[in-house]
Amino acid sequence: MTNPANPVPLAPLAAIPSEIRCAQDYEVLARRFMAAPTYEYILGGSGRDQTAPANLDAFGQWSVYPRLLRDVSAGNTRVAVGADTFSHPILLAPVAFHKLAHPAGELETARAAHAMQTCMVTSTLASCTLEDIARLAGPQRWFQLYFQHDRVATLELLARAEAAGYRAIVVTLDASIQVASLRALRAGFQMPAECVAANLTSDGPPPAAPAFEPEASRIFQGVMRAAPTWRDLEWLMANSSLPVWVKGVLHPDDALALRAAGVAGIVVSNHGGRSLDGAPASLAVLPAIRDTVGAQYPLLFDGGIRSGTDVFKALALGANAVLVGRLQLYALSVAGALGVAHMIKLLREELEVCMALAGCATPAEIDRGALLRA
Template sequence: MRMVDQPLCLDDFEALARAKIRQDYWDYIAGGAGAERALAANRAAFARIALRPRVLVDVSACTAATTLLGHELASPVVVAPTAYHRMSHPEGELATARGAADAGALYIPSIFSNYPLEDVAAAGGAAPRWQQLYWLHDREAFGAVVDRATAAGYSALVLTVDAPVIGLRLRDARNALTLDADTLPANLFAAQDLLTTRSEGSSAVATQSLQAFDASITWDDLAWLRDRSPLPLVLKGIATAEDARLAVEHGVAAIVVSNHGGRQLDNPIGTLDILPEVVEAVAGRCPVLFDGGVRTGHDVAVALALGADAVLVGRPALWGLAVGGAAGVTQVLRLLQTELERVMALIGRPTVESIDASAVRRA
């Protein structure tokens, strides 16, 4: 992969980040499940959709600004929940939170953050933030994390529902991935647990994490979570029309169409191919967010045209973090915003709301 001095696109950020992150950590960030077919399918899906430009439209003041669950955002690009940001930069999620805030973006920290969720909230200041969750066997421990997020000023809970078990990550297995002491999760385990697992490496942390996850939950369990917290509930990992309809019936505030960045089921269906059926099933009853393979402003425009209200980016935020800390995260997000606004001008769609299905066709 070519090296660059000044990143002009996300591919440049990826090249620079790869040179800064140690190989086993890079493989954890970049890798997918199994043969990584889903990882490839997420990107390939964008090549099958072409934009239809309209001309002689006043595009002198294009703006990517939008609103999502009451949050005014600079663009429809949200920082996705990804674990262990200290793999990319010593300041980890604290820098990511600051970078997202400076870009006017919504940030969703992972429950596997390297810093406590309260510290991440403080780093982001008044910027909007949602907290990602996995459901834990220990309901009271799970409820305690929910209570902490509520008290720390998070404005929604994002429950990841596509990980009843962890996908087969061959890169990590071949690397015998071991977390250093400074990359252990800060939210799931008590301080004494962390002190114990520091000497045992990642295998102890991984085993403890997997045992903590509850694979028995069903749609009926969502009522318990909604009773526990007044925060809006967002489900991440919806990949069929059937589940989209069930999500709406269970009163969720939004859904995220996602296949976990290709890290769970090694499924060749890209999330962009799934998006239209989910949007049709939801029928405007809640926002639909999109996750999977977004790398350019063109990709953002395509997802919006297919019905997404916003998109999530995970790996690109980590690339920016590795390259420049908080400033690198800001630069990645502003780059996507600038690219999107340029595409909007070129296709004659001056606002996010004006990007509809007529803006695309199958290539």
């Protein structure tokens, strides 16, 4: 459904709206707080938008078994993810340009992350500087990296992230090409002037496109000429003092090769449906990737989380923790930092309800035996 005309979006509120009853309600309410084209851009993925809704639908393929007479009175939601321990398994995914949702952008999100003891993964394409975000995000913060057009610029981003106290680097490798969503194009979306990549202003213009032969492809010899390869990943790991994670893994063979290469952990993700349209849902491939890399290798999950029960299902199918993407922008648009913090609180409580009724006192007790394929 196309977002109805909303020429004058509401300003973010200073209180939680009474209509919010669950975390996903922020997605519905955000229509009032965003211009229609912006809402369609955030909602959409790429191309014909096949993969983005598939991420949501995948959760409906699983049911959760309720269990009886289990003592969960000492339950908690603590998880270990690589070298870090978090009070709950709900992390904030790297999402570009938070100023699409709130005038203060990522600074509001960072305040919420700190208040809720959540790890915020700051995007290279943030609309605030990584240093300003770090000052507000609390001690649990990671930095998402896109390879830049030259290694000097990439090293500068690495050095800034390390100096600002980020604890890990999450390099995205599945988005060398991003095809615009037809949903966003038809809505007339254009990136607002205030949404600039604040961390890249000193990077300078990209190199000029080469002159093509008549038979040359603007994809293979054009866009993809600077796409990272295994050599680039090896170089990055050799030059980072922080653990390097890879985001955008969907194939078990890639997961196995990344583990063998010494990558600290991987994020099972299809970029929220914004990369290859028609890629499988992240949840659909999660069990096979967990089986391939083994029980101890750190895995994060990204793609379609809308409830605490979704979090439970992702943990049951092999994730150590999950990343929440679009929901943070929806909540940010409605009530700023307060909205994001409230959204995380709701997700955590929904997870706790699901755990309690499924007889799981801790995330370590959640496994595939808790699920039935619907």
